[in-house]
Amino acid sequence: MITHMKTTLDLPDDLLMEAKTLAVRRKTTLKALVESALRRELRPAAEIANPDPQKFEVGPLGFLVLKREPGETITLNMVQAIQDQLEDEELQRAIHPPQA
Secondary structure: OOOOOOOOOOOOHHHHHHHHHHHHHOOOOHHHHHHHHHHHHHOOHHHOOOOOOOOEEEOOOOOEEEOOOOOOOOOHHHHHHHHHHHHHHHHHHHHOOOOO
């Protein structure tokens, strides 16, 4: 049986607005976004899913890190393109969940 508890979070206004905006862009709720972020943060680094091992590696703090060639510069546009792709894939999984 799964139980739920209610709690109140005191967040900076700018962070809350950014989170609400992201939730709208992802066509989800703020609650779902916060739950997903907490689950991701609490998961051990070894369990973090690497969406593309050719592009990423899991860093020592459990964050995905872009792989790059020596001397290669990673631009903000490159990061934004990858982020947009991952968000689109996540949205597609939410809309069409895998069948068990």
